[in-house]
Amino acid sequence: MSVVCSNNEQEEAREEIEIAYQGGELEVGFNIGYLMDVLRNIHSDDMQLAFGDANRSTLFTVPNNPNFKYIVMPMRI
Structure with a gap:
């Protein structure tokens, strides 16, 4: 997975996971x-x-914790 972060100043960081x-x-x-x-x-x-x-x-969960559920809505890129 590539994780890319950018800001309004056109700066960018990229991490491969x-x-x-x-x-x-x-x-x-x-x-x-x-x-x-x-x-x-x-x-x-x-x-x-x-x-x-x-x-x-997108649903974020933890494999060994059925109580942890976090939903995040995407934004347009």
């Missing part, structure tokens, strides 16, 4: 504030993301 993924290529954008909320609350080294398509919400 090794993941297990099934499905076709997908490009989706999120507000960084919402992603930071997920990361602040996940308290796990592993997480699962369930994507529909680029216009649908």
Whole structure:
């Protein structure tokens, strides 16, 4: 997975993350504030993301914690 962050000054950061993924290529954008909320609350080294398509919400879950569910809506990129 490629994670890319950019700002209004045209600065950009890119990180490649090794993941297990099934499905076709997908490009989706999120507000960084919402992603930071997920990361602040996940308290796990592993997480699962369930994507529909680029216009649908993404469900963030933790494999060993059935109570953790976080939904983030995408934004246009």
